[in-house]
Amino acid sequence: MILITGGMGYIGSHTCVALAGAAHELLILDNLSNSRIDVVNRLETLCGKRPGFVEGDVRDPVVLGEIFERHPITTVMHFAGFKAVGESVERPLEYYDNNVNGTLQLLAAMRRASVRTFVFSSSATVYGDPASVPIRENSPRSATNPYGRSKLIIEDILADLHCAEPEWNIPRLRYFNPVGAHESGLIGEEPRGLPNNLMPFIGEVAIGKREFLNIWGADYPTHDGTGVRDYIHVTDLAEGHVAALNYLNQNGGLITINLGTGKGYSVLDMVQAFERTIHCPIPYEFGPRRAGDIAQCWADPSLAYELLGWKAQKGLEQMCSDTWRWQQQCRQLNI
Ligand code: NAD
Ligand code: UFG
Numbered sequence: 001m002i003l004i005t006g007g008m009g010y011i012g013s014h015t016c017v018a019l020a021g022a023a024h025e026l027l028i029l030d031n032l033s034n035s036r037i038d039v040v041n042r043l044e045t046l047c048g049k050r051p052g053f054v055e056g057d058v059r060d061p062v063v064l065g066e067i068f069e070r071h072p073i074t075t076v077m078h079f080a081g082f083k084a085v086g087e088s089v090e091r092p093l094e095y096y097d098n099n100v101n102g103t104l105q106l107l108a109a110m111r112r113a114s115v116r117t118f119v120f121s122s123s124a125t126v127y128g129d130p131a132s133v134p135i136r137e138n139s140p141r142s143a144t145n146p147y148g149r150s151k152l153i154i155e156d157i158l159a160d161l162h163c164a165e166p167e168w169n170i171p172r173l174r175y176f177n178p179v180g181a182h183e184s185g186l187i188g189e190e191p192r193g194l195p196n197n198l199m200p201f202i203g204e205v206a207i208g209k210r211e212f213l214n215i216w217g218a219d220y221p222t223h224d225g226t227g228v229r230d231y232i233h234v235t236d237l238a239e240g241h242v243a244a245l246n247y248l249n250q251n252g253g254l255i256t257i258n259l260g261t262g263k264g265y266s267v268l269d270m271v272q273a274f275e276r277t278i279h280c281p282i283p284y285e286f287g288p289r290r291a292g293d294i295a296q297c298w299a300d301p302s303l304a305y306e307l308l309g310w311k312a313q314k315g316l317e318q319m320c321s322d323t324w325r326w327q328q329q330c331r332q333l334n335i
Contacts, residue, residue, distance in 0.1 A: 002073070003029060003071070003073045004019075004029070004051075005029045007026070007079065008030040008039045009035045011175070011234060014237070016047060017047055018239050018242050020047035020051070025052075027051065027067065028052065028053045029054045029064075031058070032055060035190065036190065052071070054067060058105060064106065064109035068110070073115050076106065076110060076118050077121075078119065085292060088148075088150070089292075099151070103154050103157065117169040118158070120154065122151050122175070122256075126142075126155060128294075133296055133298050134262060134299055135258065135299055137257065137258055137303055141155075158170050162253070170254045171256075174258050176229065176261070176299050177198075179234065180199075180233040180318065180323050183325070185322075188323075188326030190335050200323075202270065203274075203326070207330075213283070215268070215284050215285070215286050217289035228298065229296075230261055230298035232259065233314035240257075257304050259304060261301060270320075
């Protein structure tokens, strides 16, 4: 059985569907700080079976102790954490507590229960402002904000742990920019308030919830002056976790893998792709650069293919049409 912390959230919920499709038994631990209880009903529909769900905090050793005592957990996938870069600058202590302390509590509980397989949600943010693209896993790492630093610290904790106790199996998966939603329209990203990220924002402009998109910076050294990122469909990302588990069943150890597509698209590329999907213009205005943003960032995903046999399958068109379907569903659900 796999314990999925943060399994009610955006990436965790899609990964639950992928894991259920590969016949894994699931138990979700989530404190619902950034998700809604009814996700579990929608997961039941998509998985064909209701996943186990415990409402609780990953920093709570009592809850963790009970989970490991009562359930035959063999693997932990750790999605729970805070993820908003700007908020992390304003509330660093909360970010270090939830992300770093949460991970430490979880690892300690796993060790007490002799569970030694830990899949970690890292991020392309650990590459800071990359000196060159595409980015390989051995590129230099740095952090420009507390969120990114929390990921760097956890990556280092995991390396130290594996060095001291080599029986641990630890994939550190570095996600690039997840977008899109499950094609059923039943699950997707549910940002609270003003979305930070580009795709949810475009979706809200498209549905009429926001008047226009602010494009943060038009003077970057990119093909059209706007920032370039490696957008990956969230269900491809979810499949990357299944592939990582399959790899671990054959080989153990500490591995670090980029999960991206290897393609970079600018903000304007994304706007135009969305316009093609909805056959309507997306109003936008150019604004100043956003603090802490980088010009461009995309993955060299070849190691994921070599080691895991995984590569992203879905293109921009599907990322946009699935985002759009989900956005329309959100209006119906009043999310
Ligand atoms: P999300 O906010 O949608 O999901 C996180 C889930 O964890 C939520 O359901 C939330 O309620 C839960 N949670 C938070 N703190 C908790 C705690 N202390 N105890 C129990 N549950 C808790 O975020 P997401 O986009 O699904 O991201 C999942 C992971 O992937 C995070 O670690 C994030 O840093 C990482 N990541 C995300 C992105 C991205 O762009 N979405 C990119 C790279 C890495
Ligand atoms: N952008 C806009 N307007 C917006 C929002 C974003 O122009 O309203 C631009 C940004 O300036 C950037 C691009 O769109 O050029 C992408 O921005 P996102 O906020 O969607 O994504 P980031 O690359 O800034 O960061 C995301 C996550 C991080 C994660 C990182 C790498 O928010 O947590 O991807 O995985 F670490």
